[in-house]
Amino acid sequence: MSTSPIDFVAAWAAAMRRRPSKRLDPAEDRAFWQQYAAEYDVRAGSAGAVPRCLALVAGLLGPDDTLLDVGAGTGRFTLPLARHVRSVTALDQSAAMLDMLERKASLHGITNIRRVEADWPNASVEPHDVVLAAWSLYRQLDIGAALARLVAVTRRTLVVLDGVGNDPPHRPLFERYFGAWSESELPNHLYLAGALWQQGLLAEVRIVTETRIIAGETAHAIAGQLAPLNTPPEVVTALAYDLAPLLAPHEDGYRYVYQQAAGAVIWHADCETQRR
Numbered sequence: 001m002s003t004s005p006i007d008f009v010a011a012w013a014a015a016m017r018r019r020p021s022k023r024l025d026p027a028e029d030r031a032f033w034q035q036y037a038a039e040y041d042v043r044a045g046s047a048g049a050v051p052r053c054l055a056l057v058a059g060l061l062g063p064d065d066t067l068l069d070v071g072a073g074t075g076r077f078t079l080p081l082a083r084h085v086r087s088v089t090a091l092d093q094s095a096a097m098l099d100m101l102e103r104k105a106s107l108h109g110i111t112n113i114r115r116v117e118a119d120w121p122n123a124s125v126e127p128h129d130v131v132l133a134a135w136s137l138y139r140q141l142d143i144g145a146a147l148a149r150l151v152a153v154t155r156r157t158l159v160v161l162d163g164v165g166n167d168p169p170h171r172p173l174f175e176r177y178f179g180a181w182s183e184s185e186l187p188n189h190l191y192l193a194g195a196l197w198q199q200g201l202l203a204e205v206r207i208v209t210e211t212r213i214i215a216g217e218t219a220h221a222i223a224g225q226l227a228p229l230n231t232p233p234e235v236v237t238a239l240a241y242d243l244a245p246l247l248a249p250h251e252d253g254y255r256y257v258y259q260q261a262a263g264a265v266i267w268h269a270d271c272e273t274q275r276r
């Protein structure tokens with residue numbers, strides 16, 4: 001039982017349980033990523049999707065550092081950041097995601113990445129200079145334990161990136177077509193900073209705004225990139241029609257441009273002004 005006047009840990013658990021797209025069961029979540037790895041890599045997994053988040057993390061790294069990327073996925077942080085550090089440990093529960101990460105690493109001649117297929121927070125890893133968890137804590141009902149373990153393996157800086165609950169222009173349309181909004185609806189970054197605060201740790205919170213650009217020859221191609229996995233073709237066609245007002249003509253097709261904010265929670269191990 002928390003003695004904190006505000007229980008961010010309990011509020012996070014309640015929020016995660018309410019999420020429409022929750023995959024709290026580890027086997028169900030692994031099965032999802034097994035099926036979705038290639039599609040994730042195309043839709044969201046490229047470093048180009050998060051240039052400002054990448055710049056923020058890169059700015060915290062030095063050439064002799066070791067970096068641990070928890071929930072590394074297909075490597076959109078691991079791969080570009082590997083060039084800034086001595087070595088990276090890419091930890092993920094999903095073999096499919098790590099397979100793709102490894103394929104991309106070898107394609108680009110990156111050789112300083114170690115693969116660890118394991119489940120957080122039960123994984124056994126040694127401390128690293130910098131630890132990153134980007135959009136990978138959604139399954140942690142006990143966020144206090146997950147963060148405590150991240151802190152325990154952080155020698156210098158911990159960075160957690162997550163949604164802030166902002167609404168892109170296509171949200172109302174997607175709710176009409178697919179029901180509940182499956183992205184972060186809540187300021188996850190505040191719960192995370194609050195949960196650290198409950199452990200006596202003061203973290204910085206920064207908002208990072210990325211410009212997302214989805215391009216396609218037709219509105220249908222853009223709708224297909226945005227629609228949930230396995231959306232029937234006729235639904236994509238109808239969605240494309242309704243999405244059209246949000247698209248702008250561009251070169252040989254169209255572009256949908258919108259702002260997507262992320263929250264960065266940054267904790268420095270040497271911060272002398274911890275809460276208590």
Ligand SMILES: C[S@@+](CC[C@H](N)C(=O)[O-])C[C@H]1O[C@@H](n2cnc3c(N)ncnc32)[C@H](O)[C@@H]1O
Pocket residue numbers: 033044045070071072073074075076077091092093094097118119120121133134135136137138139
């Ligand atoms: C949304 S993807 C984010 C991947 C990457 N960090 C990025 O920003 O592109 C979430 C990743 O976290 C991994 N993940 C989720 N929960 C995990 C856990 N408890 N232990 C290890 N990996 C986990 C998933 O397998 C998936 O690859």
